[in-house]
Structure formats: C-alpha cells, structure tokens
Amino acid sequence: MEATGIRIAEQGGPYHPLGEGDAIASDDVRLKQLGYKQELSRGLSAIANFSVTFSIISVITGLTTTYSTGLTYGGPLTMVYGWPVVGMFTLIVGLSMAEICSAFPTSGGLYFWSAMLCGNDWAPLASWLTGWFNIVGQWAVTTSVDFSLAQLIQVMILLSTGGKNGGGYEASKYVVIGFHGGILLLHAIINSLSISWLSFFGQLAAVWNIIGVFVLMILIPSVAKERASAKFVFTHFNTDNGDGINNKLYIFVLGLLMSQYTLTGYDASAHMTEETKSADKNGPRGIISSIGISIIVGWGYILGITFAVTNISYLLDENNDAGGYAIAEIFYLAFKSRYGNGVGGIICLGVVAVAIFFCGMSSVTSNSRMAYAFSRDGAMPFSSVWHKVNGQEVPINAVWLSAFVSFCMALTSLGSTVAFEAMVSIATIGLYIAYALPIFFRVTLARKSFIPGPFNLGRYGVLIGWVAVLWVVTISVLFSLPVSYPITNQTLNYTPVAVGCLFILTVSSWIFSARHWFRGPITNINT
Numbered sequence: 001m002e003a004t005g006i007r008i009a010e011q012g013g014p015y016h017p018l019g020e021g022d023a024i025a026s027d028d029v030r031l032k033q034l035g036y037k038q039e040l041s042r043g044l045s046a047i048a049n050f051s052v053t054f055s056i057i058s059v060i061t062g063l064t065t066t067y068s069t070g071l072t073y074g075g076p077l078t079m080v081y082g083w084p085v086v087g088m089f090t091l092i093v094g095l096s097m098a099e100i101c102s103a104f105p106t107s108g109g110l111y112f113w114s115a116m117l118c119g120n121d122w123a124p125l126a127s128w129l130t131g132w133f134n135i136v137g138q139w140a141v142t143t144s145v146d147f148s149l150a151q152l153i154q155v156m157i158l159l160s161t162g163g164k165n166g167g168g169y170e171a172s173k174y175v176v177i178g179f180h181g182g183i184l185l186l187h188a189i190i191n192s193l194s195i196s197w198l199s200f201f202g203q204l205a206a207v208w209n210i211i212g213v214f215v216l217m218i219l220i221p222s223v224a225k226e227r228a229s230a231k232f233v234f235t236h237f238n239t240d241n242g243d244g245i246n247n248k249l250y251i252f253v254l255g256l257l258m259s260q261y262t263l264t265g266y267d268a269s270a271h272m273t274e275e276t277k278s279a280d281k282n283g284p285r286g287i288i289s290s291i292g293i294s295i296i297v298g299w300g301y302i303l304g305i306t307f308a309v310t311n312i313s314y315l316l317d318e319n320n321d322a323g324g325y326a327i328a329e330i331f332y333l334a335f336k337s338r339y340g341n342g343v344g345g346i347i348c349l350g351v352v353a354v355a356i357f358f359c360g361m362s363s364v365t366s367n368s369r370m371a372y373a374f375s376r377d378g379a380m381p382f383s384s385v386w387h388k389v390n391g392q393e394v395p396i397n398a399v400w401l402s403a404f405v406s407f408c409m410a411l412t413s414l415g416s417t418v419a420f421e422a423m424v425s426i427a428t429i430g431l432y433i434a435y436a437l438p439i440f441f442r443v444t445l446a447r448k449s450f451i452p453g454p455f456n457l458g459r460y461g462v463l464i465g466w467v468a469v470l471w472v473v474t475i476s477v478l479f480s481l482p483v484s485y486p487i488t489n490q491t492l493n494y495t496p497v498a499v500g501c502l503f504i505l506t507v508s509s510w511i512f513s514a515r516h517w518f519r520g521p522i523t524n525i526n527t
Helices: 004-011 023-033 046-057 059-072 076-103 110-118 123-160 173-190 195-223 230-235 248-255 257-262 279-306 312-316 326-339 343-376 396-410 417-425 429-443 458-478 495-512
Strands: none
Touching: 023 279, 046 195, 046 279, 046 343, 059 076, 059 123, 059 195, 059 248, 059 257, 059 279, 059 312, 059 326, 059 343, 076 110, 076 230, 076 248, 076 257, 076 279, 076 429, 076 458, 110 123, 110 343, 110 429, 123 173, 123 326, 123 343, 123 396, 123 429, 123 495, 173 195, 173 343, 173 396, 195 279, 195 326, 195 343, 248 257, 257 279, 312 326, 326 343, 343 396, 417 495, 429 458, 429 495
C-alpha cells in the first residue's frame, strides 16, 4: 500500500475549502483526501467534541489528586500563581496543535501530523516516534486516572468507617488494584456502546465537572469554621517540604507539576475528529475551548479549596484521618468542624469520584481511537485486530486493549511504588513530547510548505509554535529534577529513566525492525 503522504502530494491534497453543503459529506471528502475511508460514525457535535476533552482534562481530577504536591512544594503561592502561568503556556501549546489539527483532521492526530509535516523521507520515523510516545502516554494517563479513583474510593471507605485515627478500614494494595480493575471494566463496557451514548456521557461529564467545581469551591470554605486569610492564600509560600529542598525557586518549579499534570489530554479532540462534524473547525475549537475553560474553573477551584486550608503540616501528615490525602482531609474537617461529623465531606468526595470516573471513561475513548488509527496504519503488533470496527461503528477491540494495557501498567504498584510512579510519569512528560514533535516539524521542516486549514494562526503560527516547543523542553527538564535530598533509590526522580527507556525502546524497535516495514500513514481507501 502506498504512503498517504505520497498520495496526497500526487492529488494536491492539502486543505482547500470545499464550499457550502452538507457538513458530514464535506468531512468525508476531506478524510478521503487524507487517505482514509469513513469507518466511524460521524455523530459528534462541537459541544460533544469539547465535552470529551474537557472531561479528560477534568480539573477536579487533576487538582484533587495532586493537591498534596502543590501544598508540599510552595503551597498556596505556587498553586495560585503557578496555575495561570502553566495555563498560559499550555494554551500556547494547544493553539499550535489546533492549527495543525485543522489542516489534518484524522483520528491518528499527532503521529499523522508528524508524517505529513516531515515529508516522505522522514515521515515513517517521525510518525513512529510520535505515535508511540502518544499512545504510551495515553495508556499512562488512563492508568493514573483510574488508579487515582481506586485510591480515592479507599480513602472514602477509610473515612466512612471512622478514619485512620478511629480504627477505620484501610484497604490493602491488592484491594485497591481490584477497585482499579473494576473501574477499567466499567469504562470498557461504556466505551463499547455507540457514539451517541458516548456523546451523551461526555456532555454529562462536562456539566458535572463545571457544576462540581463551582459547588465545591463555594461549599467547602463556606462550611469550614476556620478559614485561611486572603493574605495566606495569595502570599504564603511553604518551604517546609521535609524533602531537604530549601531553594525557593526550586520549590516553586516542583510545585508546578500539579498544574501541568492536570492540563493534559487535550489531544482527545484531535483523536475524535473522524467522529466529529465539521472536524477541521470543531476539532481545533475543542482543543482551545477545553484548555481555556479549564484554566478559568481550575483557578477558581484552587482558590476556593485553599481558603479552607489552615494547617498544611497536618493535611500532609500520613497519620491524619485521611492518611495524608490532603483534599480528602480538608473536606472531612470542614464538615466535622461544623456538624460534628464528616459525612458531608465524604459526600463531596463522592462528587469528585464521579468526575474522576468520567475522566477515566473519556480517557479510554481517546486512547482507543489512537490505537485504532495507529493500528490502521500497521504500527502496532496484531494491527489487523485492533483497527476492527463493530456494527455500531466503534473500534471495540481497541477499547478493550486500552483497558487491558492500563490495568497491566497499574500492576507495577503491587511490587514497587517507585516503579509505578515511573510508569505514571510518562503521562505528563511522555505525552507532552508527543505534543511537541509535530509542532517542531511544523516550525522547521514544514515552515514554508505547511498549508493551514480553516483555523490558523496566520503570521504568528511559527512564533507561537517555537514558544510551545521551548515550553515542552523546559518542563521536560524541570520535572526530571530530583524531588528529594539526599538522593537514594527510593527518592530518585525516575521520570527521566522512564521516558528514556521509552525512547530507547522506540528507537531500537525502529532500527532493528520497523524501518524495514513501517511506511507511516497508509491509505485504506482501496481496501
């Protein structure tokens, strides 16, 4: 089969306006220009596309599960000011991705973009590297999200049975992994439904996330009898991290991980473009709007919850009722101080748990579409199995593959916390490397040849692209720095090890095998 890039060049395939008419027919024509026949059901509206991505970013999920990190490294000042800084640069990355998405609206997303922007000579290698970083990063995201929900369920059980200090039930690591497996099973079942159901659940998830943020950011500080002052929330800088780090700039940088971990997953809008109407417009809108709205509601969530913080050391103490789970302890204490029990706090944690559940559900959706597209181009072992579509036009095998791989990645938590954290670290750095590669190719190799789609950045595209690439390089270095001193095998930051191993495996597999048979995106129109 011939490479799509060659075929497009022969047909004059870069984007040109298709005129008025039926949006779905126009989408199908554009997809055919890019080398693929329409196999998935194109039933997602602009709002539905946005909803899937917004529920994956899910500020409630990311900020709740990493709030302890923010408190530890800098506390309120790092969180309150670090969030908009990270948000601004994330939006820049999103803008560059949106511009490329508009030109190449396919489920393959990032790896397809890299191939098209590199030209025929470098397309196979570029798409191979980008694709594997993207899909492994997505598996890591799903693992991280669903395992976080399993841990939160364990904390909710602990608090509802009396808390750690009241002899509450603490689930073992085997019970937690059982929760994780059950959650993934539910997500796989839901994602086996038709796209109309996924659209419904995605929009429900978006509404739940928005309402949940506003309810919690107002309710928690309102209920708490003791509240932090505005001076504390906007100026207090916590240097008591217990990790031997005293440099304030270093502490501030480490605290940014909370924000950057949360603001990931917005490539989902690109992976859903083959199921989205007017994909070359609504795909980019989904990317940008999901980031922009997340920045706004996320900052409100940080402010609201931080006004209920009165004792950072106690919130981070592993001997408190929630076992050191900072936000769970904040919720629990807020209601306990007012009503004598923390039942209301546990209910609020339930609101968070539902948001995390939706986040994991949407993550599997995006992940399965990436696996479907990557296997459609023959890049994965047993590719013919993973790109099959069932009668409801859902890549069913890719859905269950995504759930299975994510479960296997979580099994590392049974043997070593360090190994699990290294695996999950790919969720941030590995995924952002995949984001940066096509942007880098767009501002270098394709600087003069790139033909934008309906959404474009005009003359600022190259400048914004370079800022995006430099930001990814910056966070890749910063988040690979040691997070504790002295450095031992238990305190070493294994992020560069995990990402380095992924890079070595990807390059090695290319050198010894894939370069002989992988040709990048291939057309399936004649199959």
